[in-house]
Amino acid sequence: xxxxxxxxxxxxxxxxxxxxxxxxxxxxxxxxxxxxxxxxxxxxxxxxxxxxxxxxxxxxxxxxxxxxxxxxxxxxxxxxxxxxxxxxxxxxxxxxxxxxxxxxxxxxxxxxxxxxxxxxxxxxxxxxxxxxxxxxxxxxxxxxxxxxxxxxxxxxxxxxxxxxxxxxxxxxxxxxxxxxxxxxxxxxxxxxxxxxxxxxxxxxxxxxxxxxxxxxxxxxxxxxxxxxxxxxxxxxxxxxxxxxxxxxxxxxxxxxxxxxxxxxxxxxxxxxxxxxxxxxxxxxxxxxxxxxxxxxxxxxxxxxxxxxxxxxxxxxxxxxxxxxxxxxxxxxxxxxxxxxxxxxxxxxxxxxxxxxxxxxxxxxxxxxxxxxxxxxxxxxxxxxxxxxxxxxxxxxxxxxxxxxxxxxxxxxxxxxxxxxxxxxxxxxxxxxxxxxxxxxxxxxxxxxxxxxxxxxxxxxxxxxxxxxxxxxxxxxxxxxxxxxxxxxxxxxxxxxxxxxxxxxxxxxxxxxxxxxxxxxxxxxxxxxxxxxxxxxxxxxxxxxxxxxxxxxxxxxxxxxxxxxxxxxxxxxxxxxxxxxxxxxxxxxxxxxxxxxxxxxxxxxxxxxxxxxxxxxxxxxxxxxxxxxxxxxxxxxxxxxxxxxxxxxxxxxxxxxxxxxxxxxxxxxxxxxxxxxxxxxxxxxxxxxxxxxxxxxxxxxxxxxxxxx
Amino acid sequence: xxxxxxxxxxxxxxxxxxxxxxxxxxxxxxxxxxxxxxxxxxxxxxxxxxxxxxxxxxxxxxxxxxxxxxxxxxxxxxxxxxxxxxxxxxxxxxxxxxxxxxxxxxxxxxxxxxxxxxxxxxxxxxxxxxxxxxxxxxxxxxxxxxxxxxxxxxxxxxxxxxxxxxxxxxxxxxxxxxxxxxxxxxxxxxxxxxxxxxxxxxxxxxxxxxxxxxxxxxxxxxxxxxxxxxxxxxxxxxxxxxxxxxxxxxxxxxxxxxxxxxxxxxxxxxxxxxxxxxx
Numbered sequence: 001x002x003x004x005x006x007x008x009x010x011x012x013x014x015x016x017x018x019x020x021x022x023x024x025x026x027x028x029x030x031x032x033x034x035x036x037x038x039x040x041x042x043x044x045x046x047x048x049x050x051x052x053x054x055x056x057x058x059x060x061x062x063x064x065x066x067x068x069x070x071x072x073x074x075x076x077x078x079x080x081x082x083x084x085x086x087x088x089x090x091x092x093x094x095x096x097x098x099x100x101x102x103x104x105x106x107x108x109x110x111x112x113x114x115x116x117x118x119x120x121x122x123x124x125x126x127x128x129x130x131x132x133x134x135x136x137x138x139x140x141x142x143x144x145x146x147x148x149x150x151x152x153x154x155x156x157x158x159x160x161x162x163x164x165x166x167x168x169x170x171x172x173x174x175x176x177x178x179x180x181x182x183x184x185x186x187x188x189x190x191x192x193x194x195x196x197x198x199x200x201x202x203x204x205x206x207x208x209x210x211x212x213x214x215x216x217x218x219x220x221x222x223x224x225x226x227x228x229x230x231x232x233x234x235x236x237x238x239x240x241x242x243x244x245x246x247x248x249x250x251x252x253x254x255x256x257x258x259x260x261x262x263x264x265x266x267x268x269x270x271x272x273x274x275x276x277x278x279x280x281x282x283x284x285x286x287x288x289x290x291x292x293x294x295x296x297x298x299x300x301x302x303x304x305x306x307x308x309x310x311x312x313x314x315x316x317x318x319x320x321x322x323x324x325x326x327x328x329x330x331x332x333x334x335x336x337x338x339x340x341x342x343x344x345x346x347x348x349x350x351x352x353x354x355x356x357x358x359x360x361x362x363x364x365x366x367x368x369x370x371x372x373x374x375x376x377x378x379x380x381x382x383x384x385x386x387x388x389x390x391x392x393x394x395x396x397x398x399x400x401x402x403x404x405x406x407x408x409x410x411x412x413x414x415x416x417x418x419x420x421x422x423x424x425x426x427x428x429x430x431x432x433x434x435x436x437x438x439x440x441x442x443x444x445x446x447x448x449x450x451x452x453x454x455x456x457x458x459x460x461x462x463x464x465x466x467x468x469x470x471x472x473x474x475x476x477x478x479x480x481x482x483x484x485x486x487x488x489x490x491x492x493x494x495x496x497x498x499x500x501x502x503x504x505x506x507x508x509x510x511x512x513x514x515x516x517x518x519x520x521x522x523x524x525x526x527x528x529x530x531x532x533x534x535x536x537x538x539x540x541x542x543x544x545x546x547x548x549x550x551x552x553x554x555x556x557x558x559x560x561x562x563x564x565x566x567x568x569x570x571x572x573x574x575x576x577x578x579x580x581x582x583x584x585x586x587x588x589x590x591x592x593x594x595x596x597x598x599x600x601x602x603x604x605x606x607x608x609x610x611x612x613x614x615x616x617x618x619x620x621x622x623x624x625x626x627x628x629x630x631x632x633x634x635x636x637x638x639x640x641x642x643x644x645x646x647x648x649x650x651x652x653x654x655x656x657x658x659x660x661x662x663x664x665x666x667x668x669x670x671x672x673x674x675x676x677x678x679x680x681x682x683x684x685x686x687x688x689x690x691x692x693x694x695x696x697x698x699x700x701x702x703x704x705x706x707x708x
Numbered sequence: 709x710x711x712x713x714x715x716x717x718x719x720x721x722x723x724x725x726x727x728x729x730x731x732x733x734x735x736x737x738x739x740x741x742x743x744x745x746x747x748x749x750x751x752x753x754x755x756x757x758x759x760x761x762x763x764x765x766x767x768x769x770x771x772x773x774x775x776x777x778x779x780x781x782x783x784x785x786x787x788x789x790x791x792x793x794x795x796x797x798x799x800x801x802x803x804x805x806x807x808x809x810x811x812x813x814x815x816x817x818x819x820x821x822x823x824x825x826x827x828x829x830x831x832x833x834x835x836x837x838x839x840x841x842x843x844x845x846x847x848x849x850x851x852x853x854x855x856x857x858x859x860x861x862x863x864x865x866x867x868x869x870x871x872x873x874x875x876x877x878x879x880x881x882x883x884x885x886x887x888x889x890x891x892x893x894x895x896x897x898x899x900x901x902x903x904x905x906x907x908x909x910x911x912x913x914x915x916x917x918x919x920x921x922x923x924x925x926x927x928x929x930x931x932x933x934x935x936x937x938x939x940x941x942x943x944x945x946x947x948x949x950x951x952x953x954x955x956x957x958x959x960x961x962x963x964x965x966x967x968x969x970x971x972x973x974x975x976x977x978x979x980x981x982x983x984x985x986x987x
Contacts, residue, residue: 319889326731329773334939334941
């Protein structure tokens with residue numbers, strides 16, 4: 001049922017018809033233009049800051065996702081555009097976001113098509129799956145309702161992201177230069193582990209990893225795909241400079257973006273942000289320029305967690321009666337979800353940060369070694385091809401007729417349990433809010449088989465509605481020489497990923513193309529939650545409960561991607577890739593992303609440092625500035641920290657530093673907004689000072705010297 | 709003063725910062741059941757106002773509530789005001805200190821009851837005015853909140869009334885605002901000296917005998933909203949009471965309703981409170 005959604009209409013629909021009203025939002029269907037042969041292989045990079053102002057919800061941890069109080073390592077969308085000598089093009093955008101949705105993909109394609117010739121079929125927009133990025137952009141209402149504690153869809157967030165994605169691709173187009181590329185893979189063991197090992201063990205035959213495991217690893221650490229695949233790109237200099245220098249890389253590695261604690265309250269690029277910057281610094285050191293790029297896409301990471309330490313998980317809130325104001329006859333204060341003690345929260349958040357930094361550095365080092373190893377074999381004869389299709393999930397006879405979420409999903413995965421995990425009715429009767437156990441239906445009798453559907457039939461009728469969950473999957477197979485990328489809008493488990501990679505490889509070989517490797521790029525061009533194998537589905541762990549269209553989902557994706565690989569191989573280049581029409585059902589747009597009209601304009605603000613102090617190893621600075629919304633971190637640097645070295649002040653950090661946290665503290669109404677910076681100066685010795693960077697309408701402000 | 713003394717008695721530390729709250733609330737219910745005893749079988753409205761100071765892990769509060777019988781009582785009705793009367797039936801003043809002690813919550817306080825009944829058949833008159841001290845202790849846990857409370861009458865009634873209860877949340881909306889909760893509660897009342905004292909006719913009594921007075925099974929639904937930034941709770945509660953004492957059995961003044969074992973009652977509550985100043 002599709003009717004205009006208004007609150008009254010919604011209420012009426014709930015009461016009288018037992019359904020939720022949805023408004024259609026048609027999405028564009030931009031197709032790529034015909035390839036125009038060029039002089040040879042070319043590649044270009046671009047980057048756009050996508051750090052929104054504080055106030056948005058941090059998506060990825062479901063109901064535990066906090067409202068962003070500030071930011072730490074900035075979020076970026078990085079773009080790589082590759083064109084071979086026949087003019088075949090493909091553009092990759094990897095964004096520091098929890099997910100990517102069809103509306104972001106299609107609207108970005110529309111923006112870039114006229115300038116680049118790249119339509120939806122040749123554009124891959126993937127998410128790193130960081131769980132500390134913003135939400136509110138989803139094409140599906142249910143995700144806008146439940147991916148963080150800040151609820152709702154905001155079309156301004158879509159515009160914010162799409163404009164920046166497009167800018168990154170257009171910058172990559174402008175950066176197109178003759179290039180030499182090479183790809184390779186290495187096994188990276190010990191940083192990841194399988195978080196749903198019981199489900200993993202159900203697969204037959206047993207897992208044979210693609211590379212021999214390091215000795216001493218426990219079984220959960222061996223139950224992952226350890227391959228790090230990296231495409232290195234060197235570009236020729238501009239003008240008379242004909243030398244080829246390292247420019248950047250596209251990496252694919254299966255790693256959940258859950259290294260940060262779920263209780264984190266800062267926008268942050270997470271472990272992927274550390275990996276991205278680590279290799280970029282290495283590229284900069286090799287090229288002698290400050291223009292390295294590292295796109296880190298995710299692989300089949302559905303059941304693959306970073307190896308976070310136990311002390312980095314803080315514990316979920318607990319529902320408790322609270323002590324409130326009032327007396328003996330006062331109606332008692334309502335029960336509240338209470339967080340663990342603040343001191344404990346501080347410790348576990350710090351433990352998570354230490355892990356993010358250490359593991360991120362280690363993984364970046366591995367990427368740099370792989371990058372260096374590819375140098376001698378770079379070539380300029382890479383062939384590019386793309387096969388693309390839009391699969392209608394809803395109504396596909398091979399799948400369940402409509403998407404449903406299992407009760408195990410509501411409890412959350414091991415990386416970030418929700419407050420509902422393990423909940424029993426009256427403390428006695430299990431509700432299936434767990435992985436396995438009572439989440440498994442004892443007498444499977446319909447398409448969803450072992451899945452105990454959360455809330456039963458009420459889920460579809462009263463909570464999710466007719467169009468609340470994804471209904472399509474945009475799939476593609478991309479050829480980069482003898483490397484094939486299977487692009488899926490899902491979080492595939494390790495074995496589901498292997499099943500699909502195998503199907504792609506076999507189909508390609510049967511059609512005359514012999515790939516040296518096939519790699520899954522997950523979380524791209526849309527989001528249909530998880531896909532577990534048929535065997536794993538029977539366990540109803542978090543991933544099985546989140547496999548929306550039932551146990552046959554992995555087989556269907558394998559079949560479809562296999563067909564795409566076959567068509568790609570048979571065509572010799574890119575087959576005809578029709579871009580079907582799509583419709584989004586995001587829900588009513590709310591004002592969530594702080595607007596540029598928030599608070600007084602710059603000319604009415606006196607920007608000033610309010611206080612600064614040094615507490616132990618931390619410099620704490622508060623200053624008055626614009627309200628969030630007028631101050632948008634993505635617009636550019638906000639502040640830098642300088643250290644006195646002799647007679648000179650050296651810049652030691654700016655607000656894109658993993659040791660620097662920026663928070664929007666409180667409104668001063670018409671006088672502005674109080675912001676706070678906390679910088680852990682670690683090995684640096686002061687004195688320090690903070691400089692508020694000049695921005696449009698605001699002059700630079702320099703704080704006093706702080707002795708530490 | 710009473711609250712301050714009580715705070716000192718539980719070792720309250722000097723607060724580093726404090727916050728003052730004001731709150732208003734109102735309960736509308738029918739019948740009016742107080743500790744298992746039906747005091748008025750018509751509709752009653754009970755507004756309240758209070759101020760609280762939040763210090764450390766608890767509150768120091770004082771306030772007053774009143775009870776209005778909304779319609780004139782008939783000859784067969786129970787009423788604190790008496791037959792043919794309606795309006796203000798009692799005004800009560802209280803002070804309370806509340807503190808969270810880890811997984812325990814404790815409240816200490818006192819109440820002064822002042823009744824206005826004067827007409828024939830009035831359930832409470834000035835002669836019933838009295839004063840109570842009370843203590844309430846409850847544990848907090850994920851699934852069940854056991855509590856025990858004791859009210860000690862130090863004036864006209866003497867003796868103590870004990871109530872033990874267990875509260876269990878059934879459902880809450882964990883995903884988003886508004887907070888919606890369904891809470892169940894079972895309570896049992898016990899008279900320890902608040903029954904009629906035949907040896908001292910000047911001493912008032914609430915119950916017919918010592919021992920269990922009643923068992924109350926309640927379910928309540930909460931919706932919490934924040935209009936204008938003020939936490940506002942709407943609560944609808946229903947009760948099923950199993951009466952064990954002759955004083956808790958009557959559901960009206962009619963002899964036919966004097967021996968009821970089960971009674972049902974319901975109430976609708978609205979509570980608004982919020983901080984007004986910090987220092």
